Amino acid sequence: MEWETRYAGRMGRVKSSPIMELIRVLAERRVINFASGLPDPAGFPAKTLREAAAEVLTEDWRGALQYGEAEGYRPLREWVAADLTTRGVPTRAEQVLIVSGSQQGIDLVARALLEPGDLVLTEEPSYLAALQVFASYEATVRPILTDGEGLDPDAAAAALRQPGVKFLYTMPSHQNPSGATLAPERRRLLLEAAAAAGVPVLADEAYLHLRYDPGEPGPLAAAAPGAHVLTVGTFSKVIAPGLRVAWVAGPAPVIARLALLKQVTDLHANSLTQRVVHRYLSAGHLPAQVASLRAAYRTKRDAFLHALTRQLAGKATWTYPAGGMFLLLRLSPGQSPTALLSKAVDEGVAYVPGAPFFPAGGGEETIRLNFVSPALGEIDEGVARLARVIGP
Amino acid sequence: MEWETRYAGRMGRVKSSPIMELIRVLAERRVINFASGLPDPAGFPAKTLREAAAEVLTEDWRGALQYGEAEGYRPLREWVAADLTTRGVPTRAEQVLIVSGSQQGIDLVARALLEPGDLVLTEEPSYLAALQVFASYEATVRPILTDGEGLDPDAAAAALRQPGVKFLYTMPSHQNPSGATLAPERRRLLLEAAAAAGVPVLADEAYLHLRYDPGEPGPLAAAAPGAHVLTVGTFSKVIAPGLRVAWVAGPAPVIARLALLKQVTDLHANSLTQRVVHRYLSAGHLPAQVASLRAAYRTKRDAFLHALTRQLAGKATWTYPAGGMFLLLRLSPGQSPTALLSKAVDEGVAYVPGAPFFPAGGGEETIRLNFVSPALGEIDEGVARLARVIGP
Numbered sequence: 001m002e003w004e005t006r007y008a009g010r011m012g013r014v015k016s017s018p019i020m021e022l023i024r025v026l027a028e029r030r031v032i033n034f035a036s037g038l039p040d041p042a043g044f045p046a047k048t049l050r051e052a053a054a055e056v057l058t059e060d061w062r063g064a065l066q067y068g069e070a071e072g073y074r075p076l077r078e079w080v081a082a083d084l085t086t087r088g089v090p091t092r093a094e095q096v097l098i099v100s101g102s103q104q105g106i107d108l109v110a111r112a113l114l115e116p117g118d119l120v121l122t123e124e125p126s127y128l129a130a131l132q133v134f135a136s137y138e139a140t141v142r143p144i145l146t147d148g149e150g151l152d153p154d155a156a157a158a159a160l161r162q163p164g165v166k167f168l169y170t171m172p173s174h175q176n177p178s179g180a181t182l183a184p185e186r187r188r189l190l191l192e193a194a195a196a197a198g199v200p201v202l203a204d205e206a207y208l209h210l211r212y213d214p215g216e217p218g219p220l221a222a223a224a225p226g227a228h229v230l231t232v233g234t235f236s237k238v239i240a241p242g243l244r245v246a247w248v249a250g251p252a253p254v255i256a257r258l259a260l261l262k263q264v265t266d267l268h269a270n271s272l273t274q275r276v277v278h279r280y281l282s283a284g285h286l287p288a289q290v291a292s293l294r295a296a297y298r299t300k301r302d303a304f305l306h307a308l309t310r311q312l313a314g315k316a317t318w319t320y321p322a323g324g325m326f327l328l329l330r331l332s333p334g335q336s337p338t339a340l341l342s343k344a345v346d347e348g349v350a351y352v353p354g355a356p357f358f359p360a361g362g363g364e365e366t367i368r369l370n371f372v373s374p375a376l377g378e379i380d381e382g383v384a385r386l387a388r389v390i391g392p
Numbered sequence: 393m394e395w396e397t398r399y400a401g402r403m404g405r406v407k408s409s410p411i412m413e414l415i416r417v418l419a420e421r422r423v424i425n426f427a428s429g430l431p432d433p434a435g436f437p438a439k440t441l442r443e444a445a446a447e448v449l450t451e452d453w454r455g456a457l458q459y460g461e462a463e464g465y466r467p468l469r470e471w472v473a474a475d476l477t478t479r480g481v482p483t484r485a486e487q488v489l490i491v492s493g494s495q496q497g498i499d500l501v502a503r504a505l506l507e508p509g510d511l512v513l514t515e516e517p518s519y520l521a522a523l524q525v526f527a528s529y530e531a532t533v534r535p536i537l538t539d540g541e542g543l544d545p546d547a548a549a550a551a552l553r554q555p556g557v558k559f560l561y562t563m564p565s566h567q568n569p570s571g572a573t574l575a576p577e578r579r580r581l582l583l584e585a586a587a588a589a590g591v592p593v594l595a596d597e598a599y600l601h602l603r604y605d606p607g608e609p610g611p612l613a614a615a616a617p618g619a620h621v622l623t624v625g626t627f628s629k630v631i632a633p634g635l636r637v638a639w640v641a642g643p644a645p646v647i648a649r650l651a652l653l654k655q656v657t658d659l660h661a662n663s664l665t666q667r668v669v670h671r672y673l674s675a676g677h678l679p680a681q682v683a684s685l686r687a688a689y690r691t692k693r694d695a696f697l698h699a700l701t702r703q704l705a706g707k708a709t710w711t712y713p714a715g716g717m718f719l720l721l722r723l724s725p726g727q728s729p730t731a732l733l734s735k736a737v738d739e740g741v742a743y744v745p746g747a748p749f750f751p752a753g754g755g756e757e758t759i760r761l762n763f764v765s766p767a768l769g770e771i772d773e774g775v776a777r778l779a780r781v782i783g784p
Contacts, residue, residue, distance in 0.1 A: 001620045002590075003643065003645060003649075006505060006558065006592070007505060007649070008506055009507060014649070014653050014656055016652055037459070038458060041457065046449060049453075050446060050449035050450065053442075053446070054446055057442035057445060058442065061441075062433045064634050065438060065634040067633045067634065068634065103656075103658050107656065107658065111402070112399055113398060113399060115401060129655075129659070132655075132656050136656050240457035240458070241458060241459045241663075242457040242459065242662070242663030243664060244492075244659075244661075244663070251395065254395050257399070257403065257406070260406050260407065260408055263521075263524075264406055264495075264499065264521070264524050265496065265499050266491075266493050266495050266496035266636070267495045270634070270662050272635060272664075
């Protein structure tokens with residue numbers, strides 16, 4: 001059968017990236033891997049999670065093994081609501097939907113809102129897998145001028161006034177791929193401009209807690225009470241991504257609609273791992289875990305920045321990540337990280353070319369680097385290899 | 393903000409069912425609950441799963457807690473492929489995608505194939521949550537004449553020849569809601585007619601293994617080698633639904649496309665519970681587990697059929713389920729299970745009116761009954777209450 005002729009039109013926008021496929025292959029070679037999108041498994045609280053799983057499967061196995069509510073495990077929704085409330089976003093459990101990773105949160109919001117041809121505003125660069133979601137609903141992404149302090153408020157206000165804008169997607173804190181954080185004074189301006197334009201904001205707070213400098217940002221929604229923000233958050237970066245537990249928070253009627261869509265999509269999030277995460281949280285393990293991750297990742301970030309300064313000053317520029325997992329390196333105009341990739345792998349270092357993170361094209365001379373995934377002892381050597389690839 | 397004006401058109405087809413909402417409320421009252429869609433938690437192998445989880449989180453915690461491949465955990469894909477091969481459907485691991493429950497398998501196939509206005513053929517009645525998926529992609533469902541032996545082959549062949557048919561969805565064995573199984577001689581005819589029409593078949597084998605009579609059916613795909621079948625299977629009914637581990641199998645290029653879509657949707661299935669299920673399977677626990685479930689569910693089915701015969705002969709007719717979890721009761725013309733529902737709950741018994749399972753309308757005098765979820769000792773009394781509600 002000619003399956004290719006039977007796919008829906010949207011599948012024309014769901015494609016494997018040749019670069020990503022290449023990286024997948026390359027990552028299996030023995031290289032220092034700055035290409036990864038993964039957190040460092042050394043940070044997973046495996047023993048505590050093992051104990052939590054044993055307790056859940058002893059004391060609450062009926063719940064953990066049975067079908068559950070589309071909205072998610074009620075005590076976990078209550079925990080998320082209480083945590084958001086303490087962070088300046090007053091939230092009730094009815095305003096929280098548990099989802100299977102923040103990717104699913106983004107996908108559900110997009111599925112609920114996007115018609116083919118709708119506009120989605122984003123940072124430039126922006127998170128590649130979110131861009132892929134918006135493309136899959138045949139939307140058009142329009143990036144907004146972005147600098148080291150996040151979205152430019154005037155550019156955002158102008159972009160928000162365009163007709164046909166369905167929502168604005170932002171990763172306000174320590175974003176992927178640049179590590180940039182939206183400056184405090186810009187947050188209120190952005191939310192006011194969005195409200196004035198009648199455009200909702202989808203805030204992806206995946207890296208909120210991975211802060212290495214003083215001045216931890218709050219969730220974007222805390223910047224303007226009553227703003228029209230849907231917030232996506234996840235336990236993937238602070239506990240473990242394999243558990244697939246994340247959440248969407250927003251107005252209760254919107255969450256109710258998203259829950260109906262969640263039910264159509266896959267009924268509900270994992271009953272077992274929702275309970276394991278809730279037990280972990282309610283036992284009070286999270287603050288120490290976050291502190292431990294911050295310490296380990298801060299050390300790596302500092303080592304990475306130090307190595308970049310020593311090895312690449314004058315050859316490239318790079319963003320400064322106050323948190324998160326990534327920074328973006330920019331080579332000289334005319335240099336192509338895509339063309340250099342196989343040479344880099346021969347040299348023993350892998351990275352992701354940054355161009356796919358630029359929704360309107362551009363960024364051809366940029367590289368995304370993961371500074372938390374490599375071992376601390378590999379960072380200096382990996383950056384030295386990168387310097388040899390880039391050349392004098 | 394007027395959120396209602398911002399939703400995509402597809403959300404007009406994603407609605408909560410008033411009946412389902414009513415049942416959700418009613419089910420919290422102290423009734424004998426035949427309305428449930430759930431398996432009996434007494435059948436969950438909790439202790440073995442607890443041990444498997446402890447082993448996975450000791451020996452393979454790095455894999456169980458980390459991001460994984462979109463296609464799923466390779467050893468589990470290999471297990472599913474080998475199992476399908478022994479059941480007459482030669483399958484390689486590349487032909488298997490692990491998904492988060494069979495609902496997600498159905499949703500991914502629909503998302504890959506359906507354009508607004510496309511036709512989907514189904515049994516009549518058919519599985520409500522699959523109908524909701526097809527509606528969410530703005531497809532039109534056309535039911536095919538169905539009897540106690542499943543889809544009528546001549547009616548199916550005629551329906552398959554219509555223009556605009558994207559695929560045929562069937563639950564070949566012990567279907568939800570009627571319990572009907574497609575007769576062996578009809579299987580080959582159906583697949584031949586589909587191949588002649590160039591229409592793929594989506595076979596939902598969720599209840600395949602829950603067989604209480606002799607003559608266990610195989611997967612539909614085994615009936616005609618080389619047929620264009622996508623098979624969805626799940627561990628929800630034979631191990632535990634809360635783990636959210638299921639699969640889609642089909643031609644390797646189609647599975648690769650579905651894996652790309654899975655990645656956009658939610659990256660990948662749960663790393664921990666995929667490994668727990670695989671460990672359970674590879675330790676060889678499944679055959680004894682299935683035998684135990686069959687014995688328990690067979691006893692309940694027999695008790696249910698016996699009670700129906702004693703209490704409702706002459707007042708109603710009902711389907712005969714050789715397996716599965718459900719049967720469909722048909723009252724006299726003019727009687728309305730929907731209108732009788734609150735009286736039933738006052739009497740102390742809950743059920744689901746069957747009408748929503750009929751995609752083109754009709755079925756107003758039918759009731760879906762779950763015979764595995766109630767306790768064995770409740771069945772006779774529950775059917776007696778039902779008889780009082782229905783009246784003389």
